[in-house]
Amino acid sequence: MIRMLLRVLGREYAQPLRRTVSLMALTSVVEGLSYALVVPVLRELFGDTPEDAWPWLTAFGVTIAVYAALRYVSDLSGFHVGTALLRGMYHRLGDHLARLPIGWYSGSRLGEVSVLASRGVLDAMSVVAHLLAPLISASVTPLTIVAVMLAYSWQLGLAALVGVPIVAAIQLWTARSSVAEDAEREERDHEATGRVIEFLQAQPVLRAGGRTTERFRLLDDALRDVERASRRSTFKALPGAVGLTLTVQALFTAVLVLGVHLALDGDIGVAEVLTVLVLAARCADPLLSLTDIGGKQRGARSVLARLDTVLRTEPLPEAAEPVLPERHDLEFDSVVFRHGDRTVIDNASLSVPQGQRLAVVGPSGAGKSTLLQLLARFYDVDAGAVRLGGVDVRDIDPQALMAQISIVFQNVYLFDGTIEENVRLGRPDATDAEVRAAAGAARLDEVIARLPDGWAANVGEGGALLSGGERQRVSIARALLKNAPVVLLDEVTSALDPVNEVAVHEGIERLMAGRTVVMVAHRMRTVQRADRVVFLDGGHVVEEGTHDELLSRGGRYANFWNISMAPVARD
Numbered sequence: 001m002i003r004m005l006l007r008v009l010g011r012e013y014a015q016p017l018r019r020t021v022s023l024m025a026l027t028s029v030v031e032g033l034s035y036a037l038v039v040p041v042l043r044e045l046f047g048d049t050p051e052d053a054w055p056w057l058t059a060f061g062v063t064i065a066v067y068a069a070l071r072y073v074s075d076l077s078g079f080h081v082g083t084a085l086l087r088g089m090y091h092r093l094g095d096h097l098a099r100l101p102i103g104w105y106s107g108s109r110l111g112e113v114s115v116l117a118s119r120g121v122l123d124a125m126s127v128v129a130h131l132l133a134p135l136i137s138a139s140v141t142p143l144t145i146v147a148v149m150l151a152y153s154w155q156l157g158l159a160a161l162v163g164v165p166i167v168a169a170i171q172l173w174t175a176r177s178s179v180a181e182d183a184e185r186e187e188r189d190h191e192a193t194g195r196v197i198e199f200l201q202a203q204p205v206l207r208a209g210g211r212t213t214e215r216f217r218l219l220d221d222a223l224r225d226v227e228r229a230s231r232r233s234t235f236k237a238l239p240g241a242v243g244l245t246l247t248v249q250a251l252f253t254a255v256l257v258l259g260v261h262l263a264l265d266g267d268i269g270v271a272e273v274l275t276v277l278v279l280a281a282r283c284a285d286p287l288l289s290l291t292d293i294g295g296k297q298r299g300a301r302s303v304l305a306r307l308d309t310v311l312r313t314e315p316l317p318e319a320a321e322p323v324l325p326e327r328h329d330l331e332f333d334s335v336v337f338r339h340g341d342r343t344v345i346d347n348a349s350l351s352v353p354q355g356q357r358l359a360v361v362g363p364s365g366a367g368k369s370t371l372l373q374l375l376a377r378f379y380d381v382d383a384g385a386v387r388l389g390g391v392d393v394r395d396i397d398p399q400a401l402m403a404q405i406s407i408v409f410q411n412v413y414l415f416d417g418t419i420e421e422n423v424r425l426g427r428p429d430a431t432d433a434e435v436r437a438a439a440g441a442a443r444l445d446e447v448i449a450r451l452p453d454g455w456a457a458n459v460g461e462g463g464a465l466l467s468g469g470e471r472q473r474v475s476i477a478r479a480l481l482k483n484a485p486v487v488l489l490d491e492v493t494s495a496l497d498p499v500n501e502v503a504v505h506e507g508i509e510r511l512m513a514g515r516t517v518v519m520v521a522h523r524m525r526t527v528q529r530a531d532r533v534v535f536l537d538g539g540h541v542v543e544e545g546t547h548d549e550l551l552s553r554g555g556r557y558a559n560f561w562n563i564s565m566a567p568v569a570r571d
């Protein structure tokens with residue numbers, strides 16, 4: 001467990017963790033010794049000279065005081081190390097997540113990672129803060145007591161010692177035999193939490209579909225699976241729990257019977273028998289709690305295994321000697337890209353000279369957005385190469401690559417902060433004048449003027465307090481402020497109101513000026529502003545040329561516009 005914890009966290013935590021474990025073990029030994037001192041105290045008290053009990057009573061008092069102090073220090077140390085590990089874990093996970101390819105963040109991953117990053121990390125780290133001390137106490141204190149018993153009466157000590165391998169074997173067997181069930185329960189638990197997130201996110205769709213009171217079947221199924229998996233894992237751990245209880249009771253009875261027998265034979269005194277029985281009873285409690293602790297420990301172990309899997313996910317490889325491109329032309333050279341076994345981009349080649357605009361047109365699912373994602377290296381190609389300024393994007397330092405590219409997506413995500421903070425994200429060190437100039441060019445200044453708090457207005461989580469068109473303006477202002485030489489644009493497909501549409505188009509026109517642009521275009525008006533057009537279908541470049549050339553060719557592109565324009569013409 002500790003080894004796994006250190007693998008997930010990194011070796012730098014080994015020393016504080018080892019120190020805490022040693023402190024906890026020492027505390028448990030002193031606790032055991034304090035119980036052991038009851039024997040001489042009682043022996044003297046029951047003996048002929050009870051006043052001889054004073055030195056033992058003093059020693060007993062001192063041991064209790066030392067134990068209390070050690071308990072305080074070791075609990076505090078557990079708490080400090082636990083919180084330090086928690087912080088370390090968050091940093092490690094955050095740093096790693098920031099390096100993973102954007103393409104890794106698919107829909108289901110978001111739920112999984114949010115559960116791991118919140119409850120998962122807390123669960124795993126509670127091992128140190130809350131689980132380690134009881135676990136060590138439940139093992140070390142009884143062992144100390146058994147050692148003391150051996151000193152007073154080897155027969156009774158030996159009887160108790162027999163229990164040690166049995167208890168250890170039961171614990172080990174329970175842990176081993178329920179590994180699969182525990183992992184299954186954790187898996188189902190995570191799935192259900194993901195479904196809860198999905199259920200909350202799907203509220204607008206469910207309500208629009210009139211399913212306000214109907215329960216969400218996927219969530220219901222997931223919760224039923226959790227119930228089934230929990231039942232299976234509880235049943236699997238049950239024989240271990242029952243076995244442990246029976247063993248502890250049997251041992252206690254054996255020590256009791258043997259103690260009485262020895263006392264009747266006169267081998268040991270009544271005081272010894274009494275105290276050994278008290279000690280044996282004291283052993284029983286922590287031993288029985290091992291069942292509960294073991295369950296929690298197995299839960300934490302499976303969370304640690306999940307964290308380990310995420311942390312072992314390889315980020316996109318970084319070039320050993322990165323090259324900085326000096327030009328900003330773009331090139332797709334015989335690119336093949338697959339999602340699983342599905343080929344999404346199939347041997348596509350195209351190029352965009354520096355400062356020119358390429359519009360990508362095609363039916364839904366043709367691979368248009370994927371093309372943009374490959375340019376920004378959200379994924380790596382499976383074959384061929386994507387080049388910026390003649391340099392393979394895999395040979396460019398990831399941060400340098402992102403500095404060359406501004407991206408304006410259809411779905412704009414804004415952080416829960418002020419408008420100014422959201423625009424500044426484009427270039428955090430920009431001056432106020434530059435931020436205001438970018439906002440003006442994106443016609444965001446009109447939006448700001450309408451808001452009571454102006455620049456300081458909060459946009460709400462995800463930008464919920466702004467309209468779709470207003471959010472687009474923020475994202476264009478952000479891109480303008482970034483002032484990158486390459487612009488990737490995924491045109492908004494849903495209709496904007498006329499005022500926003502004009503403003504967004506104006507902003508985009510300013511953003512594109514003098515830059516190398518690849519835009520996924522859904523409107524004829526946008527395509528007409530491009531220097532060249534490629535028509536993509538099934539991941540292939542089917543046609544390529546200027547808008548007028550392709551229209552007059554009367555091929556797939558012309559046909560595509562004829563079909564998409566037909567409803568507009570009818571209106």
Ligand SMILES: Nc1ncnc2c1ncn2[C@@H]1O[C@H](COP(=O)(O)OP(=O)(O)OP(=O)(O)O)[C@@H](O)[C@H]1O
Pocket residue numbers: 106339340344362363364365366367368369370371
């Ligand atoms: N993360 C993913 N995992 C698996 N398949 C994916 C993933 N993302 C996209 N695809 C598939 O890749 C294909 C191309 O998707 P892409 O989003 O590039 O198409 P598009 O041309 O932009 O479509 P649209 O115009 O509808 O947005 C689609 O068939 C899609 O189902």
